[in-house]
Amino acid sequence: MEKGLLIVISGPSGAGKGTIYRNIIERTDIKRSVSVTTRKPRPGEIDGVDYFFRSEEEYQQMIAAGEFLETAEVYKNYYGTPKAPVFENLRNGNDVLFEVDVHGAKSIKKKYPEAIEIFIMTPDFDVLEKRLRGRGTETESSLKTRLGSAKRELSKYEMFDYIVLNDDAEEATARVLDIITAEKCRVKNNTDIIQKLLNQA
Ligand code: 5GP
DSSP states (O other): OOOSOEEEEEOOTTSSHHHHHHHHHHHSOOEEOOOEESSOOOTTOOBTTTBEEOOHHHHHHHHHTTOEEEEEEETTEEEEEEHHHHHHHHHTTOOEEEEOOHHHHHHHHHHOTTOEEEEEEOSSHHHHHHHHHHHOOOOHHHHHHHHHHHHHHHTTGGGOSEEEEOSSHHHHHHHHHHHHHHHHTOGGGOHHHHHHHHHHO
16 A cells, blocks of 8 residues: 555646746655656756656657556657656655646546646636746747647646645645645544554553
8 A cells, every 4th residue: 555645736838837846846855756758858957857858769668668657748749657666655655746737637547546636727817828928938829729728728627636826836835735734634644643543542
């Protein structure tokens, strides 16, 4: 039985999930899951730290070898979560945090229903558009694609356990940390401790 929590942060591109994810990794001892991608590294990104950057051929070999917990095509590139390190961490009692697209969140929930899934969204679509423009990484057409996808992704809200509106990254990070704390206090996640207390009584 896995002892750690598997926590998934998801939501549309531009909603700020990456910032929240990085804040939590920096400030807690929650483990991160490093994804594999066929996307080319952006300036400053490091192989093995930000992602494992692989060729499409290498990626297909990993799929064939059953190495992924989930894999999805996002904006013409493949992204996947390697399975082995995640379950090793969970078995050792470590919590693991993921940042994946909405398809990835759906496949993880299917394979691992105990996953705690948090949807990150901006308070409205104008803010989302501004953030995407502000990144300066999108062309006009990729911007339109991402805004269209955001609406479809939001319509999948029912599969998520929580929604956090990201107006301010610090506040949103605090809310996600509160959710994690509440989940850690659930009775079902503390049966060992309760049993130990009962044995003392
Ligand atoms: P980016 O290329 O901007 O780093 O990420 C693009 C999208 O891919 C983001 O929405 C991010 O959450 C998602 N993504 C990153 N890693 C994974 C993964 O392992 N699986 C899935 N399904 N999506 C991922």
